Amino acid sequence: MLNHLDIFATIVEQKSLNKAAQSLNITQPALSRKIGQLEDQLGVLLFDRKGKRLELTRIGYICYETALDMRKLEEKLLHTIAKYHSSGISSIKIGASLTTLQSTLPDLIALYTKDYPEIDIKALTGKTHEIVSMVKDKKVDLGLVASRIDQSELTCVPLFDDHLTLVLPTGHSWCSRETIDIEDLQQLPMILFSKGTWYRILMDELFQRYSVSPDVKMEIDSFEAIIRLVSTCNAATLLPKSYLRQTLLENNGLVLRDVKELRNTTRTTSLIFNESTALNASTLMWIEKAKRHYASPSNI
Numbered sequence: 001m002l003n004h005l006d007i008f009a010t011i012v013e014q015k016s017l018n019k020a021a022q023s024l025n026i027t028q029p030a031l032s033r034k035i036g037q038l039e040d041q042l043g044v045l046l047f048d049r050k051g052k053r054l055e056l057t058r059i060g061y062i063c064y065e066t067a068l069d070m071r072k073l074e075e076k077l078l079h080t081i082a083k084y085h086s087s088g089i090s091s092i093k094i095g096a097s098l099t100t101l102q103s104t105l106p107d108l109i110a111l112y113t114k115d116y117p118e119i120d121i122k123a124l125t126g127k128t129h130e131i132v133s134m135v136k137d138k139k140v141d142l143g144l145v146a147s148r149i150d151q152s153e154l155t156c157v158p159l160f161d162d163h164l165t166l167v168l169p170t171g172h173s174w175c176s177r178e179t180i181d182i183e184d185l186q187q188l189p190m191i192l193f194s195k196g197t198w199y200r201i202l203m204d205e206l207f208q209r210y211s212v213s214p215d216v217k218m219e220i221d222s223f224e225a226i227i228r229l230v231s232t233c234n235a236a237t238l239l240p241k242s243y244l245r246q247t248l249l250e251n252n253g254l255v256l257r258d259v260k261e262l263r264n265t266t267r268t269t270s271l272i273f274n275e276s277t278a279l280n281a282s283t284l285m286w287i288e289k290a291k292r293h294y295a296s297p298s299n300i
Helices: 002-012 018-025 028-044 059-086 098-103 105-115 128-136 197-209 221-231 246-250 258-264 281-294
Strands: 048-049 053-056 091-097 120-126 141-145 154-164 164-169 189-195 215-220 235-238 254-256 267-274
Touching: 002 018, 002 028, 002 059, 002 235, 018 028, 018 053, 018 189, 028 215, 048 254, 053 059, 059 281, 091 128, 091 281, 098 120, 098 141, 098 221, 098 267, 105 120, 105 281, 120 128, 128 154, 128 267, 141 281, 164 197, 164 221, 164 258, 189 221, 189 246, 197 235, 197 258, 215 221, 215 254, 221 235, 221 246, 246 254, 267 281
Parallel strands: 091 120, 091 141, 189 215
Antiparallel strands: 048 053, 141 267, 154 267, 164 235, 164 254
């Protein structure tokens, strides 16, 4: 019932069965069945169903408040157990794809070590399919990838959606343009990710769809190297929006410009773990902290 209550709370917070299903990485019919099972167990209706709209019943509000209390108790329990284990220096081994290693993992490590400074965190990197294999083979406790993974042996916890955005040096002639379309990137001097990387695959698919051929000056694997070289070479680049914190832009003299077609380059950053692995309290707390952190839009 605890799991069903948490699922119920997610529906209330997402205000949509479809959005909740995406957040929980299950199908909408399966989600509807779980809520039906919870209502049968409790013997009450949690929602008034008005067409496609769901409105909480009076008892539904009470159940939602209880679900929040249960979440807090669970987190408190995991927090206590993780602290107990940390006295013996627990560890978490994470496999991170190159993209997430540079854009997401540092934030998650900072978030976790703030409360658990003694936890030993180890990280291995590789391409997404390599991280998936590491998780399957139990070489790491968790995987962090810029993709949704749908494989029977694995549990996938989506954290947030992201898309590419155009990055320009502050002195670039395009900074003052009112609008920029994807066709404008034709022959634009650019620094891009190396071929074969996930984001470069997205870029190449987009360029092919709109018959656009930028003038690619450099192809690089490193986020940091691209950031440094954009201003030096007075070139443009495409980077995932989640990586581009305001301080990073200001420190490197960069600006973002919206290109509506780039919103179609959506990727979902997810945590994955092996369903057959008994996760320790430290790892479970990592998952909970990550989920709670990215539930707030301001943290994406």
